[in-house]
Amino acid sequence: MTKRYYFLIRYIPAHADFELLAGRCIYQMHLFMVNNRQAMNKIGVSFPEWNEASVGQSIAFVADDKELMGGLSFQPYFSLMVNEGLFELTGVCEVPDTAVEVRFVRNQTIGKSFLGSKKRRIKRSLVRAETLGIEKALPTTEEERFIDHFHRIPISSESSGHDYVLFTQKEFADEPPSADFNSYGLATNHEKRGTVPDLRF
Template identity: 70%
Template sequence: MKQRYYFCIRYLPERADFGLLAGRCISQMHKFIVNNQKAMNKIGVSFPNWESNSVGNTIAFVTEDKELLMGLSFQPYFSLMVQEELFYLSPVSPVPEEAPEVRFVRNQAIGKSFLGSKKRRIKRSVNRAELYGAKRVPEANEERDFDHFHRTPISSGSSGQGFVLHIQKEWMCERALTNFNSYGLATNQDKRGTVPDLRF
C-alpha cells in the first residue's frame, strides 16, 4: 500500500472542551472535502490521545495524498487558531511504519437510542400510519447496549443545524483500504478505512 502522511493539531488551552474543538476541526475538514471532490473518502481522522473520558487534546488527519493534506493544513480557521496561540499545528509528515492500526467509527445507531431521536421517529411513524390509514403504530423494542464512545458536537454547513457525532475506537490487526465518510470516520457498513494510532 502507498505511503500515508499526517498532520496533527494539538489544542493548547489546558481546560478546553476537547470534544467541541475536535468537532470544529472535523467541520473544517468536511467543508474542505465538500469543496474538493478529489478529497472525497480519502482523508481519515485519528485521535492520538483518545482516553476513556475524552477524545484527547489532539486530532490528526491522515491520507495518501501529501498535497491534499497540505491544502487542508492551510485552511484559514487552522491558521487563525495557530496565530491566536490556541492550536499547535505539526508539519505534514510520513506515517511511521510501525504505528498500529485503529478505526474510528461514527456509530449512528447510538444517536438513535437517545430520547429526542426516539420521539422524532415515533412522530414520523404516527404521521405515516395516519397517512396510509393504519389502525395502530408498531412498537419497536430499541433497548441496546453500546461499547465505549465519545460525543463530538458538530454543525452542518448546509443546514446550519447542530448534531452530534458518536465515535467509537476499534483496534485493528492490519491496515484497511482508505475509505472514510465526509467526516473522516469509518461507518458500521460501507466505509471501513483505518488510520494509524499516532499516540505521542
C-alpha cells in the first residue's frame, strides 16, 4: 500500500469558531492546489476531533506525497497563525497503518433544503418560464428530506469573491484508501470519493 503523510493544525483558542478556522485553512489549501497543479485533487482533509457539536479543534491535511505536505505546511497564513500563538502545527508525519478510513463529504444537496436556496430556485424557474413564454406557475415540490448530521464550514471563492458554505458530513469508508478529492480536499456524493485516515489520537 502507498504510504501517506499528514500534518495537523490545532487551533489554540478553546472558544474559537472552529468551523470558521477550518474554512480558512481549507481555503489556503485550495489556493495551494490551484498554484501547484500536481497537487490538484490529491490532498484530502481530515477532522480528527469531529463530533456532534463541531468539526473539532483541529484539522489535518493528507496526501501520498511527503514534499507536497511540507510545501503546504509552510504556507504564509499557517506560519502567521503559529507566530501569533493561534495555531499549533505538527511536522509532516506518516499515516499509521492501523488508521480507519473515513470520508468527509461536501453534500451540496443539504444547501437546497434551506429557504434561501428554495426562493432562488423558484425565482430562476419563473424567469425561465417568462423567457420561454410559458404561463407562470410556482413549481411544485415534494422535498421531504431526512438529512444526516452535518457541519457548515464557511469559505470564500477566489474567482467570484462570494462567501458560501461547505455542508460537510462524515462517513466511514470500507474500501482501500483513495486520493480523489474536490478542490477543497473533500469527497462528493458521486464523482469524487476520496478517503482519509481517521486521525483520532
